Each structure stands twice: as structure tokens, then as C-alpha cells.
Amino acid sequence: MEKNSKIYIAGHRGLVGSAILKNLKAKGYENFITKTHKQLDLTDSQAVATFFSQEKPEYVFLAAAKVGGIVANNTYRADFIYENLCIQNNVIHQSYLHGVKKMLFLGSTCIYPKNCPQPMKENYLLTDVLEYTNEPYAIAKIAGIKMCESYNLQYGTNFISVMPTNLYGPHDNFDLEKSHVLPALIRKIHLGKALYNKDWDSIKKDLNTMPIEGITGDSSDASIIAILEKYGIKKTDDTIQLEVWGSGKPMREFLWSEDMADACVFLMEQRNFKDCITHTKEIRNTHINIGTGIDISIKDLANLIKNIIGFQGTLYFNTSKPDGTMKKLTDPSKLHALGWKHQIDLETGIKKVYNWYIN
Ligand SMILES: NC(=O)C1=CN([C@@H]2O[C@H](COP(=O)(O)OP(=O)(O)OC[C@H]3O[C@@H](n4cnc5c(N)ncnc54)[C@H](OP(=O)(O)O)[C@@H]3O)[C@@H](O)[C@H]2O)C=CC1
Ligand SMILES: C[C@H]1O[C@H](OP(=O)(O)OP(=O)(O)OC[C@H]2O[C@@H](n3cnc4c(=O)[nH]c(N)nc43)[C@H](O)[C@@H]2O)[C@@H](O)[C@@H](O)C1=O
Numbered sequence: 001m002e003k004n005s006k007i008y009i010a011g012h013r014g015l016v017g018s019a020i021l022k023n024l025k026a027k028g029y030e031n032f033i034t035k036t037h038k039q040l041d042l043t044d045s046q047a048v049a050t051f052f053s054q055e056k057p058e059y060v061f062l063a064a065a066k067v068g069g070i071v072a073n074n075t076y077r078a079d080f081i082y083e084n085l086c087i088q089n090n091v092i093h094q095s096y097l098h099g100v101k102k103m104l105f106l107g108s109t110c111i112y113p114k115n116c117p118q119p120m121k122e123n124y125l126l127t128d129v130l131e132y133t134n135e136p137y138a139i140a141k142i143a144g145i146k147m148c149e150s151y152n153l154q155y156g157t158n159f160i161s162v163m164p165t166n167l168y169g170p171h172d173n174f175d176l177e178k179s180h181v182l183p184a185l186i187r188k189i190h191l192g193k194a195l196y197n198k199d200w201d202s203i204k205k206d207l208n209t210m211p212i213e214g215i216t217g218d219s220s221d222a223s224i225i226a227i228l229e230k231y232g233i234k235k236t237d238d239t240i241q242l243e244v245w246g247s248g249k250p251m252r253e254f255l256w257s258e259d260m261a262d263a264c265v266f267l268m269e270q271r272n273f274k275d276c277i278t279h280t281k282e283i284r285n286t287h288i289n290i291g292t293g294i295d296i297s298i299k300d301l302a303n304l305i306k307n308i309i310g311f312q313g314t315l316y317f318n319t320s321k322p323d324g325t326m327k328k329l330t331d332p333s334k335l336h337a338l339g340w341k342h343q344i345d346l347e348t349g350i351k352k353v354y355n356w357y358i359n
Pocket of ligand 1: 002010011012013014015016017035036037038040041042043048062063064065066067083087106107108109164165168171172173179
């Protein structure tokens, strides 16, 4: 990529897309195309075709997708497979038709089998059955990998697919029902601490920024307490009890979103990196893992966030909520061999994102 190359970042307001835009700007790139979901619905094939023929981007980062945590994936199964297939079909196909020089597609580590050997290497793709809770989303992501691979093989395109582990950082989704575990626990524990300390200003500020089911900071104290209880933040006579979904035993690996963005830009800048496009029937180099290679149990994650935020109430585990995959740790050695490694450790990242959240 040249500093004045025309770069389209699909999903530039999201967790990853916003970090990619920030990273590119910091590295001196200056010619961007961005469209919000409202301005360009990427599920609309005609609108995407018109957009590509008018704008003619040279490089594309595909960071737009229907994204959510375990319960959202499990509940809105049709939306997750339909919208993700549409978005990626449209963007990948138009990138081919309009001669995009290089395109990066974001998948996810949920493409690997539910009981995958650990740590997960790239070539474990399609070796066993998937985890049920996010199977539709994972199948859409696998289709995206296979589209990039197939267009590279048939048409000689330069499309690369990256498989990030669980991500977190600024501009994440902090919805208590639909988000991923790390932002959900940050918000729950922040609200739990404020309730414990009777810090109504913090609770009201939070609810005015992100109302829950129509409850804002201006609602009555009783309705605020009732809505928080519904989302697992329970006030008892002497403490606050916070719900953590599942058994607490699943292991997860977390990567700071700005590290993730740096890895994406690093891969787009590799002129001689052919690993994703030199696959054959025998060598299945279709994609590359992006992770830290370090994981933590959900119980330990919850306690780490509790200690960082300084919450003095108690945590309890609700086993009626799904655990999902018990372990999904990436093997990032392929990326390390290219010369990239993450910078931000989990504790530092949680402190940074909590600081971003409260401000
Ligand atoms: N978050 C995570 O832990 C992980 C994410 N990933 C993958 O990384 C990528 C980015 O995820 P993340 O940043 O977390 O997601 P976010 O939900 O934070 O952002 C998604 C972005 O996609 C845009 N978008 C969604 N639907 C459409 C549509 N129909 N048309 C146009 N734009 C749309 C949104 O636009 P707008 O802002 O305008 O609404 C938003 O900017 C995704 O491919 C995801 O699958 C992979 C592994 C883990
Ligand atoms: C990135 C990846 O993310 C999704 O997979 P996931 O890792 O299972 O998602 P998650 O972050 O929502 O949960 C991780 C673990 O944490 C537990 N957990 C505890 N308490 C809360 C909680 O309050 N909220 C959430 N969401 N989970 C909680 C939860 O029960 C689970 O055991 C995919 O669907 C798909 O989107 C994908 O690719």
C-alpha cells in the first residue's frame, strides 16, 4: 500500500474498523473511504456494486459484520448467517470485479472445531464439527475464507483471511445481553460497584449514555434497581451480587483491538507474503491466526476485572447460560514467524478499556 492509496475500511466505526482507521492514520495513510451502515447497507448487492464502481478502492479491509456474544449468536442464528454471508459475498465479489489490489477479510477463531486440538493451528479448519452456539456465524466465516481462497485460485486475486481470537477495546459493544464477555463484565461490574457505593451519579451517567430497555438515568431509582436485577446485578440487604454466565470454566484468549488492527495493517503491508494465496489441495494455507497464545478462565477473568474496578460485592455463576466452546486458544506461530507479536497484555488492556469506558 502507498501512503496515498485509496483504502476502504468497511465497518470503520466498529471495535476493529475504528482501530484499523486509527492505525492507518498514525502510519501516514491519508486516502480513506468510509461509509456508515446507514449510508451503505453492505447486504444490498446493488448498492455495493454502485459504490465500488463509483469509488474504485485499491485496498479493502472488510471489518463490517453482524457481531455479538454467545447469546446473540445463539438467539439470532438466521440473522448471523444471512447478514454475514450477504456482506462478505458482496464485498469480496465486487473487490474482484473492480480489481482491488489486496483485500483483508476478518473471520474468527470460532471457525475451528468445538473439540479442536489445542493450541489451534490454521490447518485444523474443517477437521471436525463446530460449536453449536455460533455454528451459523462460523459457517458464514468459513464461507468467507473459502471465497477468498477460490477467487485467489481461479482469478489470481490477492485476498487474505485473518482469524482473530476474542477482541476487546475502545468502541466495543457494551450491551448487557448481546455483547461479548469482556465488555459485558466491565459494564456489569462498573454498575455493581456504583450500586454498592450508592454512587447514583455514575449509574445515571451510564444509563443516559446507553439506556437499558428504555430505562435511563432519569428513571426512578426503583425501576433502575429492577432493570439492573434483570441483567444480573442484584441488590440484597447487605451486598451486590453479580451474575457471570455459565460455569466460569471455559478458557478464552483476549487480544487488544489496537494490536489486532496493527496485525491487519502489517499483513496488508507485506508485499511478499504469499502464504494465504499459495494453498493447494495438500497445503491448506487459506488463512492466518491472530492471537496472543495465552488464555484465561472466565472465572479468573471476572475476578481480574473485579479487582481492577474495585468491586466489593460477590460474583455468582449462572449455569443455565451457555458455556460454549470450553477452550479455543490460537497458535499464532505463523504470524510470529512473519515478525509480528502483540504488545498489550490483558491486565493493561482491561485498565485502558475501563478508563475509556468511564470517560
Ligand atoms: N469482537 C470480537 O471479539 C471479534 C470480532 N471478529 C470479527 O471482526 C470483525 C469486526 O468486528 P467488530 O469490530 O467487533 O464488530 P462491531 O460490531 O464493533 O462493528 C461492526 C461494524 O460493521 C458495520 N456493519 C454491520 N452490518 C452492516 C451492514 N449491513 N452494512 C454496513 N455496515 C455494517 C457496523 O456499522 P455501523 O457502525 O455504521 O453500525 C460496524 O461499524 C467482524 O468480521 C467480526 O466477525 C472476529 C473475532 C472476534
Ligand atoms: C469472539 C467469539 O465470541 C463468541 O463466542 P464466545 O467466546 O463463546 O463469546 P462470549 O464472549 O459471549 O462468551 C465467552 C464466555 O464467557 C461467558 N460469559 C460469562 N459472563 C458473560 C456475560 O456477561 N456476557 C457474555 N457475552 N458472556 C459471558 C460465556 O458464557 C462464555 O462461556 C462467538 O459467538 C463469536 O462471536 C466469536 O467469534
